[in-house]
Amino acid sequence: MAERSVADPHRGVTAEDATAAVRRALLRSALALVAGVVSLVVCAAVASIEDADAVAAGISPAGVGGVPDVLFAGAAALAALALWLVPTRTLLVLRWALRLRSVRKHGWRRGHATATPGAPRRIRVHSDSDEVDDVDDVTVLTCLLLGGRGPTPLRKGPVLLGGSGRAAVIMFCWGGRVEAGREVR
Secondary structure (H helix, E strand, O other): OOOOOOOOOOOOOOHHHHHHHHHHHHHHHHHHHHHHHHHHHHHHHHHHHHHHHHHHHOOOOOOOOOOOHHHHHHHHHHHHHHHHHHHHHHHHHHHHHHHHHHHHHHOEEEEEEEEEOOEEEEEEEEEOOOOOOOOOEEEEEEOOOOOOOOOOOOOOEEEEEEOOHHHEEEEEOOOOEEEEEEEEO
């Protein structure tokens, strides 16, 4: 990270730091997707053991089999978790990959965020740069989360706005947190 200065409202957060934060969000989603797939494989293995033992013993899989009922109940709970993880994390991996590509293509812009009263997902970003004329004011609508951390409590202050359009990312410099969003003009 760059050296931090008291006079720098962005706290020394650079474009490289922000891009790394987007990569970490993508990696977290990918790891959760892998965990979901592994969970499904484990559940399928436990279910096949239960079915094989039940067929060999001549009883139904729902009854008493070779695998203890506690293990089978645990596998069922794991399957429920995996059935939630796989689709949601697949979607998140695709969304974060698109946002990372957009950030690499369009870069990051410094700005100052202001929360919109009554609309917690709508954030107004005022550009700090005099160089760019068409990005003076941008409204970013943050995305609904698919089971992750809640919205950033501090929704105003210095930010970096990355990407553009439907693949925008806003990084709050005071917490170092990125949120997916889309620009609405």
